[in-house]
Amino acid sequence: MKAKVHVTLKKGVLDPQGKAIGNALHSLGFGNVGEVRQGKVIEIELAETDRSKAEAAVRTMCEKLLANTVIEDYAVELVG
Known part of the structure; x- marks a missing residue:
């Protein structure tokens, strides 16, 4: 099984x-x-x-390493 983790900055950061x-892009x-x-x-x-x-x-991996949960959100997508 493959997992895709999408990590983005929280709104307001x-x-x-x-x-x-x-x-x-504008230029x-x-x-x-x-x-x-x-x-x-x-x-x-x-x-x-x-x-x-x-x-x-x-999710445990995200909380411990993959995302800085103070300033980042993450979403987990399982494939397969």
Whole structure:
């Protein structure tokens, strides 16, 4: 089973990289682009077949290492 973890900054947390991407898009002529927020995707291959156990394990990974839960949100997507 594969897990995809989407990590993004929480609303209200300054996102300078997202701002820079938005400014670059505007300078390239994409004037209809509004606010841009950037994040990361982490793919994890799991040797677990039980979906609930896999999700619980990945959430624990997020809480302990993959996301800074003070300033970041995360979403777990299980594939397979």
